[in-house]
Amino acid sequence: MESLSNRKKVIEQKPMTLAERMYLPAIAKGLAITFRHMFKKKETIFYPEQERPISENWRGLHSLKRDENGKERCTACGLCALACPAEAITMIAAERKKGEEHLYREEKYAAVYEVNMLRCIFCGLCEEACPKEAIYLDGPFLEADYLRKDFIFGKDKLVEAPLKS
Amino acid sequence: MELAFVIEKFALVIVIFMISLGVAAYSTLAERKIAAFLQGRVGPHRAGWGGMFQPLADGAKMFFKEEIIPTQSNQFLFIAGPSLALLTALIGSAVIPWGQSLTFGDTVVQLQVADINVGILYIFGVVSLGVYGIMIGGWASNNKFSLMGAIRAASQNISYEIAMGLSIIALLMVTQSLSLKEIAAQQSGFINWNVWAQPLGFLIFIICAFAECNRTPFDLPESENELVGGYHTEYSGMKLGGFLFAEYINMFISSAVMATLYFGGYNFPFMNDLGLPQNIITLIGVLFLFAKIFFFIFFFMWVRWTVPRFRYDQLMNLGWKVLIPLGIANIVLTGIWIIVKDTYFK
Numbered sequence: 001m002e003s004l005s006n007r008k009k010v011i012e013q014k015p016m017t018l019a020e021r022m023y024l025p026a027i028a029k030g031l032a033i034t035f036r037h038m039f040k041k042k043e044t045i046f047y048p049e050q051e052r053p054i055s056e057n058w059r060g061l062h063s064l065k066r067d068e069n070g071k072e073r074c075t076a077c078g079l080c081a082l083a084c085p086a087e088a089i090t091m092i093a094a095e096r097k098k099g100e101e102h103l104y105r106e107e108k109y110a111a112v113y114e115v116n117m118l119r120c121i122f123c124g125l126c127e128e129a130c131p132k133e134a135i136y137l138d139g140p141f142l143e144a145d146y147l148r149k150d151f152i153f154g155k156d157k158l159v160e161a162p163l164k165s
Numbered sequence: 166m167e168l169a170f171v172i173e174k175f176a177l178v179i180v181i182f183m184i185s186l187g188v189a190a191y192s193t194l195a196e197r198k199i200a201a202f203l204q205g206r207v208g209p210h211r212a213g214w215g216g217m218f219q220p221l222a223d224g225a226k227m228f229f230k231e232e233i234i235p236t237q238s239n240q241f242l243f244i245a246g247p248s249l250a251l252l253t254a255l256i257g258s259a260v261i262p263w264g265q266s267l268t269f270g271d272t273v274v275q276l277q278v279a280d281i282n283v284g285i286l287y288i289f290g291v292v293s294l295g296v297y298g299i300m301i302g303g304w305a306s307n308n309k310f311s312l313m314g315a316i317r318a319a320s321q322n323i324s325y326e327i328a329m330g331l332s333i334i335a336l337l338m339v340t341q342s343l344s345l346k347e348i349a350a351q352q353s354g355f356i357n358w359n360v361w362a363q364p365l366g367f368l369i370f371i372i373c374a375f376a377e378c379n380r381t382p383f384d385l386p387e388s389e390n391e392l393v394g395g396y397h398t399e400y401s402g403m404k405l406g407g408f409l410f411a412e413y414i415n416m417f418i419s420s421a422v423m424a425t426l427y428f429g430g431y432n433f434p435f436m437n438d439l440g441l442p443q444n445i446i447t448l449i450g451v452l453f454l455f456a457k458i459f460f461f462i463f464f465f466m467w468v469r470w471t472v473p474r475f476r477y478d479q480l481m482n483l484g485w486k487v488l489i490p491l492g493i494a495n496i497v498l499t500g501i502w503i504i505v506k507d508t509y510f511k
Contacts, residue, residue, distance in 0.1 A: 034203045
């Protein structure tokens with residue numbers, strides 16, 4: 001039948017010639033190809049010393065941001081935890097006391113903020129959900145560790161370093 | 166038998182033993198390096214300069230690993246398997262002429278442990294014993310994958326031994342001698358190398374050598390994607406190391422045999438025109454022999470990382486329906502050639 005798209009190609013299956021059935025010419029060709037590969041540039045990146053360049057929109061470990069005065073932006077609204085498809089984020093909110101105005105931007109803040117890095121799928125939905133621009137996935141890779149409990153990152157690991165004045 | 170003779174042979178045995186083990190150890194590094202280079206990687210490079218100490222690290226790891234002997238296995242044979250594999254791999258080197266003789270004063274030292282007049286036959290015997298190590302180890306594991314691997318190894322080695330023997334017969338018709346020393350001595354210079362007289366025989370021999378060493382493309386006894394680990398599935402620690410080591414020593418010995426039988430052994434071009442003293446010629450000859458051996462080891466690895474594994478029926482087809490008829494044809498052709506040469510080119 002006539003092909004409608006005209007893209008169909010009938011491939012003829014010829015019986016193999018003697019040279020093809022001997023395999024040896026093909027093996028010699030293959031050996032030549034692999035031999036040439038010996039002198040090509042190596043693709044290896046020597047990881048701990050050298051790192052692969054990561055793209056602009058790379059999503060790494062989370063960091064909780066501070067505003068221009070060094071106050072924590074997070075108000076513990078819980079939208080990130082709600083948005084998280086992997087249920088990796090938990091938090092406990094607390095009220096800001098008098099004399100803590102220099103630490104927290106608004107009256108409510110996250111006393112505990114934990115991300116379980118083994119649950120996290122690094123999708124970035126928390127970043128999108130956050131109304132206060134408080135969480136960003138701009139960190140490095142997640143490094144290996146020995147215990148599961150060490151993969152639950154608290155505020156000590158997540159919050160940005162305070163501003164230097 | 167004098168004491169000096171015993172000491173001389175003993176020293177030679179020790180040296181060859183150490184060299185075999187050293188070459189086998191560094192073959193593991195070379196294998197990984199060559200695999201890496203062919204695939205655009207750098208291979209092991211952390212332990213020492215360019216990974217120089219990687220074999221030592223691997224060996225130490227093997228020794229410190231837990232030795233697991235399955236409770237349902239036959240314990241004596243389980244340990245005997247890798248030991249036998251190592252033993253048979255190592256004793257093959259006894260008849261290989263590593264060089265001509267060295268002369269110190271009036272003592273002449275032959276660089277060959279035993280010049281027996283049926284050297285090739287001895288090699289054959291040892292090679293066919295080699296499969297017992299695999300067979301016993303695989304059977305004693307009491308594991309179906311091990312048994313499958315062992316059976317494959319046995320049938321493969323037996324099949325390819327025939328073709329190998331046929332290629333050797335054609336070679337013997339040319340050399341008129343079974344002694345490896347004699348064969349090596351006949352091939353002095355470059356033009357007398359047996360590979361020029363026996364190209365087809367060499368091709369058959371090298372293919373069979375790949376199969377006998379269980380190297381890719383004929384590594385069906387340990388094909389990982391079908392048989393877990395083949396005959397050494399149940400092995401761990403240094404007993405596994407014994408099997409792997411035996412494979413690399415086999416590769417070294419068969420490279421040495423190929424170099425001796427077909428590529429002139431210790432002979433190198435213009436060796437008699439240089440006008441150097443005999444001892445120097447001998448030492449250069451040893452270096453040349455090792456250069457040839459290392460080339461063949463490289464070739465083994467080069468093929469391993471190029472050609473995919475054969476299917477089992479393809480392996481048997483190649484062995485029985487292609488190589489054996491070719492080997493017989495080679496014998497006939499060689500016979501005709503010898504008669505033609507003797508009657509017309511005298």
